[in-house]
Amino acid sequence: MWLLLRILSLTKNKNIMFRILLFVFAFLFFNFKTTAQEYKYSVKIYNTKGQAYPGVKVWFDNKTTGEQIVKNTNNKGEAVFMLNSEGVWALNLIGMHDTQIIRLKLGVQGEGSQVITYDLETILAEQEFRRKRTLTTFTIEDQSSLKIESNIPKYMAVITVILKGDKGELYKDIPVSLVSVTDKKIYESKTDKSSKVKFLVPNNQKYAVDVEEAINYSFTMDLGNYTNSTIELGFKPTNIVEHIINDTINQEITPEIEATSTRSFITIRIAGGSNGFFAGESVYLSQVNSTIVYKGITDENGDVSFLLPNGNRYMINFEFQHNVDVIDLNESHGRRTIRRQIIYTPIPELEHPEQFIPTPQELFLVNLNSLKSNETYDEGIQLKWGNENVTPNAKEAVLQLNISVKDDGTQNTKRSNIAFVIDKSGSMCGENMIDALKQSLIEYVKRLPQQDKISIITFESEAFLESEMGYVAGNEMLIPIISDITAGGGTDIYKGLVLGYYELEKKYDNNRNNMLILFSDGYGIHPIDSVVEMSRSYNQKGIQIAVVGVGEDYNQSLLSELTAENGNLFNHVGTGEEISTVFTEQLMGLLTPVGSDAKIEIFYNDIITLNTIYGATVSSNLKNVATIKIGNIYDGFTQVLMVKFNLNNISENIENKPVKIRFSYLDRNNQLVEIVSDAFLKWNNSQNSYQLVINDEMKNKYAIVLMNKAIYEMAVLFENENVAEAKQELVKCKEQIDDLSPDMGDINVIRLYDKLNLYINAINNYIKNQK
Numbered sequence: 001m002w003l004l005l006r007i008l009s010l011t012k013n014k015n016i017m018f019r020i021l022l023f024v025f026a027f028l029f030f031n032f033k034t035t036a037q038e039y040k041y042s043v044k045i046y047n048t049k050g051q052a053y054p055g056v057k058v059w060f061d062n063k064t065t066g067e068q069i070v071k072n073t074n075n076k077g078e079a080v081f082m083l084n085s086e087g088v089w090a091l092n093l094i095g096m097h098d099t100q101i102i103r104l105k106l107g108v109q110g111e112g113s114q115v116i117t118y119d120l121e122t123i124l125a126e127q128e129f130r131r132k133r134t135l136t137t138f139t140i141e142d143q144s145s146l147k148i149e150s151n152i153p154k155y156m157a158v159i160t161v162i163l164k165g166d167k168g169e170l171y172k173d174i175p176v177s178l179v180s181v182t183d184k185k186i187y188e189s190k191t192d193k194s195s196k197v198k199f200l201v202p203n204n205q206k207y208a209v210d211v212e213e214a215i216n217y218s219f220t221m222d223l224g225n226y227t228n229s230t231i232e233l234g235f236k237p238t239n240i241v242e243h244i245i246n247d248t249i250n251q252e253i254t255p256e257i258e259a260t261s262t263r264s265f266i267t268i269r270i271a272g273g274s275n276g277f278f279a280g281e282s283v284y285l286s287q288v289n290s291t292i293v294y295k296g297i298t299d300e301n302g303d304v305s306f307l308l309p310n311g312n313r314y315m316i317n318f319e320f321q322h323n324v325d326v327i328d329l330n331e332s333h334g335r336r337t338i339r340r341q342i343i344y345t346p347i348p349e350l351e352h353p354e355q356f357i358p359t360p361q362e363l364f365l366v367n368l369n370s371l372k373s374n375e376t377y378d379e380g381i382q383l384k385w386g387n388e389n390v391t392p393n394a395k396e397a398v399l400q401l402n403i404s405v406k407d408d409g410t411q412n413t414k415r416s417n418i419a420f421v422i423d424k425s426g427s428m429c430g431e432n433m434i435d436a437l438k439q440s441l442i443e444y445v446k447r448l449p450q451q452d453k454i455s456i457i458t459f460e461s462e463a464f465l466e467s468e469m470g471y472v473a474g475n476e477m478l479i480p481i482i483s484d485i486t487a488g489g490g491t492d493i494y495k496g497l498v499l500g501y502y503e504l505e506k507k508y509d510n511n512r513n514n515m516l517i518l519f520s521d522g523y524g525i526h527p528i529d530s531v532v533e534m535s536r537s538y539n540q541k542g543i544q545i546a547v548v549g550v551g552e553d554y555n556q557s558l559l560s561e562l563t564a565e566n567g568n569l570f571n572h573v574g575t576g577e578e579i580s581t582v583f584t585e586q587l588m589g590l591l592t593p594v595g596s597d598a599k600i601e602i603f604y605n606d607i608i609t610l611n612t613i614y615g616a617t618v619s620s621n622l623k624n625v626a627t628i629k630i631g632n633i634y635d636g637f638t639q640v641l642m643v644k645f646n647l648n649n650i651s652e653n654i655e656n657k658p659v660k661i662r663f664s665y666l667d668r669n670n671q672l673v674e675i676v677s678d679a680f681l682k683w684n685n686s687q688n689s690y691q692l693v694i695n696d697e698m699k700n701k702y703a704i705v706l707m708n709k710a711i712y713e714m715a716v717l718f719e720n721e722n723v724a725e726a727k728q729e730l731v732k733c734k735e736q737i738d739d740l741s742p743d744m745g746d747i748n749v750i751r752l753y754d755k756l757n758l759y760i761n762a763i764n765n766y767i768k769n770q771k
Contacts, residue, residue, distance in 0.1 A: 039083040039104055040111035043091065045073050045118045052077030053118055057094060057477065062087040068464050094477075094484045095123035120480070126219055127483045129208060130330070132181040133216070134289070134435050143189045143199055157203035158228050159220065163195045163211065163235035170195035171237055177210040178220075186210075203227065212238060214262030215311035236261045236335065240307050247291040253305045259335035260307070266327060267305045268316070269341045270298050277302025278344055285314040285327065310336075313487075315426065320346035325426035326488045357718050357726075357762055379406050381661055381677040386693035386702065389682050390650060394690040396611065399643045399679055400698055401602075403663050407594050407635035416513040417469060418454045421500035423520035423550065425460040425491040433550055433579065434487040437519055440583040441482050448472050453512075455503045456481060459496030460489030469507040493518075494526040494534065501538040510542070517587065518547045522559045532561045544632070548582055595665035595673065598630035600639070603660035607648055608681070614642040614705035633665055642705045652683040693740065700749050703742035706733055707752040714759060727763045730756055 041060075045053040058079045059070040065087050071079035083089055083104060091100035091114070100114055148158055159178060163171050176197045178187040182205050191197045201207065203223040209231060211217040218233055238260045241252040259265040270278040283304045285294040294314070296304040308314060314327040325342055386398035420441065428434045445454065450473035456466040466481050500516045508514055516538075535545060547559045604610050604624050616639070619629045630639065645659070658678040667673050693702050710733030717726035734756055742749050 039102065039109065041081045041083060041091075041102065042111070042113040043073075043079045043081070044113070044115045045077045045079075045093075046115065048117060048119050050117075053120075056118060056120075057481070059092050060089045061092060062089055068462070070465070093118060094120070094480045095127055097486075124480055124483070125206070126216075127480070129181060129206065129219070130216060131435070131439060131483065133179065133208065135439065136181050136184055138179070138184050138186045141185055141187050143187050146189065146198065146200055148198060148200060152200065152227060154225070154227070155202060155204070156200055157223050157226055159199045159201060159207070159223075160228075160230045161191075161197050161199070161209060162230065162232045163191055164232060165235060171235060174235070174237065175210075175212055179208040179210060179215075180205050182206075209233070210311075211235065212262045213309040217262065217311070234261065238263050238307065248293045248295050250295050251307060253296075253307070257305075257307055259337050261335060263307045263309050264329050264336040264338055265305065266308055267303055267337075267339045269339075270302045270304065270318075270344050271341050272344045281344065282319050284317040286317055288313040288315060288326070316342060318344050318346070323427035325490075328486050328488055330486070357715070357759065357766065379404050380675050381663055383661060383677055383679040384695070384698065385679065385681060386695065386698050387691055388680070389684040390647065390654065391684050391686055391688060391690045392650070393687070394647050394650065396692060397608065397645045397647055397681060398693055398698070398702055399645065399659060400701065401600075401639075401641040401643060401661060403600065403637075403639045403675075405594060405633050405635075405637040405665075414511070414513060415449065416452045416515060417504055417507055417509060418448075418452065418513075419457060419469070419500040419503045419516045420454060421457045421459065421496045421516060421518045421520075422485065423460075423491065423493070423496065423518075424458045424485055424487050424489070425521075426488050427491070427521060428487045428550065434485065436579045437550070438482050438485055440579045442479055444583045444587065445472065445478055445482070453507065454478070455500075457496060457500045457503065458485055459492060459499070460487075461492055462489075463492070463495035463499040465499060465503070469503050491521075492526070493520055493522065494531050496520075497531065497535055501535075501543060504543050505538065505541070508541070508543070513593070514543045516543060516545045518545065518559075518562070519550055520547070520559070521550050522547075528561060535562050546587070548579070548587075550579070593632045593634050593668075594637070595633045595667050596631070598633045598637075598663070598665035600628040600630065600641070601662040601664075602626040602628075602643060603662070604645065605657045605659075607650060607654055607657045608659055609646045609648060611644040611646045612709070614644070614709070615639075616641055630665075640701075642701060650683075652685070654681050655683050696743055699740055699742040700746045703737050703740055703749050704752060706736055706740075707756055709733075711752070711755065711759065718763070723763060723767060727760065727767075730760050730763070734760070 043058050045056045045058070047053045052073075052075065054073050054075045054077055056073045056077070056079075057070065058073060059068055060081055060083065061068050062085065065085065067085060067087070069081055069083070071081060073079045083102065086104050086106045089102040089104060090098045091102075093099065093116070096116075096118075099116065102112070152158065161176050161178075163174055163176075165171065170193070172191055172193045172195065174191045174195075174197075176189055176191060178199050178201055179185075180187075180201065183202060187199050187201055189197045189199060203226055206222045207220040208216045209218040209220065211233065218231065220229065220231060223229060240257060243250045243252075257265065268283065270281055270283065272278060277298075279298055279300050279302055281298045281302070281304075283296050283298060285296075285306060285308065287293070290312070294306050294308065296306055298304045308327070308329060310329045313330055316324045316327065318324065321344060324344070325340075327338070327340070329336075380403070382402045382404075384400045384402075386400070390397060422437065422441075424434065428437070448454070450471065452472050453469050454467075454472060455469040456478070458464050458466055466485070467475070467478060472478070497516070497518065500518070504514050504516060539545060545562060547563050549559045599619075600616070602610065602613070602625070604626075606624075609624075610621065610626055613626065613628070616628045618626050620627045628641075643659075647654070658680045660676065660678050662674060662676045664672060664674045693699050710729050713729045714726045717723075717729060737753060737756075744750060744753070
């Protein structure tokens with residue numbers, strides 16, 4: 001500035017001086033406006049006693065851009081935010097979402113404030129109630145004919161619920177229920193002509209009040225020893241015409257329809273397409289944990305509206321795109337009107353099934369380690385031939401190899417730094433997965449040593465740091481933070497991983513286990529190669545990764561690549577109910593490695609030669625020894641392989657030519673541990689036909705590995721435009737499976753067999769379209 005003024009004082013040309021001055025003032029004014037384009041918002045939090053509430057996590061989400069600003073209240077209970085970008089900003093606390101909505105446009109300045117009375121104890125109690133409710137099976141007790149006696153037992157209470165309209169209207173025959181997770185009972189009744197309903201229930205409990213179809217409409221206090229309690233609730237009834245065919249509901253949405261006490265009015269604009277929106281498009285809202293589906297059709301502006309019961313979540317589906325996003329009304333109360341915009345991108349393989357031919361990188365294949373078995377295995381190596389009795393016409397043999405390792409009891413004092421990276425995209429709402437994941441994670445955290453450090457990262461289209469890396473001990477907010485995770489939005493696994501690795505890198509400790517644990521279906525907007533390359537760069541720094549593949553069709557290609565070199569993939573194929581098993585049986589052992597540099601060596605000979613190994617990648621195959629590198633192993637480690645051998649010029653001498661398996665690793669004391677086992681075939685000199693696999697359990701596994709291989713080969717051939725060969729690969733495999741006759745009641749066999757037929761039909765359609 002001094003230099004500019006000096007130049008001006010030496011400038012004789014007044015026009016030039018004026019222009020320079022104009023430039024300077026314009027420059028200063030522009031920068032002032034730029035820096036001043038901020039909206040200041042102050043939030044003050046008080047507890048129920050009117051005292052300042054310090055240390056409360058408060059955050060603003062920009063629903064337009066995905067940006068998030070997080071603060072903790074200071075000793076005065078205050079958090080101050082500077083919102084400096086346009087969009088729709090929503091204020092949140094744990095258990096209190098969207099408490100304030102601010103719509104900012106570029107250049108808007110100003111300030112605002114809000115005072116909130118925050119009853120965290122009640123919020124957490126109600127969250128816990130909701131969580132338990134989703135996991136409880138109830139019995140129904142009808143109290144519509146209840147008669148209250150004058151003398152009721154001391155352990156019982158009479159609860160009166162009164163529904164009142166805005167103008168004092170009274171409502172008769174409105175269904176009302178009291179729900180107890182303690183007794184696992186739902187008490188049902190209806191209001192009388194005075195808009196009242198009475199219940200006789202055990203006291204010393206807390207109850208949820210359901211009204212009409214809205215669950216958790218309100219909550220009672222903990223009744224203690226009270227024998228009488230009255231709850232008065234504001235109420236506006238639902239009045240809408242619905243046409244129900246089986247489980248599908250079509251609603252007549254008229255201009256008079258609006259939100260009610262038990263339902264939210266939702267309008268969704270379906271964006272995309274050549275006109276910027278989709279008119280006349282069918283939209284399906286599937287109620288999570290239910291078979292109910294609400295169906296609507298967009299109008300000429302691409303809008304569709306629904307009147308949806310509160311207390312539920314609804315997955316948004318289109319004709320050719322499923323599990324797009326979720327509408328979460330789980331904690332909605334009162335009359336809410338919500339407007340959303342969803343981008344619809346029809347998936348070609350659904351719109352045109354003949355195009356549904358995956359690339360090798362997109363395949364979903366079943367991992368042998370994920371298969372549940374009726375067999376139990378002891379520690380060490382277990383070997384089983386598909387048919388140990390070989391005849392002179394046998395050309396092949398199949399060996400099942402199972403290796404199990406348990407903790408040797410040596411105490412492991414090495415503590416852990418763990419970053420939990422959780423996919424909370426809309427698709428995670430299906431099959432009760434997000435709820436099951438939260439429940440299992442809460443129990444897992446409770447069992448962690450207090451000296452461990454953890455951080456929690458969630459992601460959808462953006463990634464969010466829910467809790468910074470810190471000790472388990474004394475972190476009272478961990479459980480509420482986990483409980484408060486809700487599903488919705490798109491999926492960007494790359495951003496979630498980057499934030500998780502960044503947290504671990506900041507607090508990296510060579511004396512600790514530094515571990516990222518990812519929960520995801522593995523889909524996202526970034527190419528697989530870029531995600532894997534980024535992840536491996538951190539793995540090379542000593543940060544390990546473990547992955548739980550969530551959902552029936554998780555992206556095994558990506559998740560397997562992420563864990564190929566220095567990680568663990570826990571295949572979770574199924575619904576949310578199985579997630580707890582992954583935690584209790586596998587992840588607890590993950591943090592206590594019992595060995596390192598583990599490898600499997602398969603020694604074969606000139607009579608029994610190696611053909612194919614299913615279930616693992618061969619690191620080297622030299623001088624009749626195939627080596628598979630495993631890396632670190634943990635308590636409960638299990639590896640299942642199927643190995644196919646060629647039989648060459650066999651005779652009774654085959655009984656003296658066993659296949660040898662050696663499993664070795666370095667234990668916690670860096671001592672070499674070796675386990676060796678031989679697999680012998682028996683000679684049968686009959687001329688009967690030879691059956692490769694005779695055990696039913698092994699038939700299922702062998703069928704799966706055959707179909708895995710055929711589908712992969714098909715994908716490679718089709719990608720290289722060898723269409724006829726791709727089809728032949730599938731047809732040949734189908735004939736093998738039909739001849740093998742596995743148990744077609746096994747869900748894993750059925751799923752892959754169905755895919756086999758799907759791809760055959762898709763290729764047939766593709767060939768037909770090319771003519």
